[in-house]
Amino acid sequence: MQSESSEQVRSVVAAADTRGKHRISAELKRLEQETRFLEEELELLDKMEKASAACKEMLSNVETGPDPLLPVTHGPTNPSWDRWFEGAQDASSCKCWIL
Numbered sequence: 001m002q003s004e005s006s007e008q009v010r011s012v013v014a015a016a017d018t019r020g021k022h023r024i025s026a027e028l029k030r031l032e033q034e035t036r037f038l039e040e041e042l043e044l045l046d047k048m049e050k051a052s053a054a055c056k057e058m059l060s061n062v063e064t065g066p067d068p069l070l071p072v073t074h075g076p077t078n079p080s081w082d083r084w085f086e087g088a089q090d091a092s093s094c095k096c097w098i099l
Helices: 002-047 051-064 079-086
Strands: none
Touching: none
């Protein structure tokens, strides 16, 4: 009777061990896949040029061209607006309290 129970325990342990091996194998495959992915990413980073050189090139391109969202004007579109930004021409004729 003792031998029968020990054989049952061994079969249960062997079945549990098989599932454990499967989990370990699956985890190992996942880690290998992640390792390959990281190695490929490192190879891509090695092939890229330095970030500072790319930033300098982009900065020079941005600075040389006009802003496409701003209209190009060569003077005030409405000369009467200039009086609001130039300040008083003659301090004695200025009737404002701030100046």
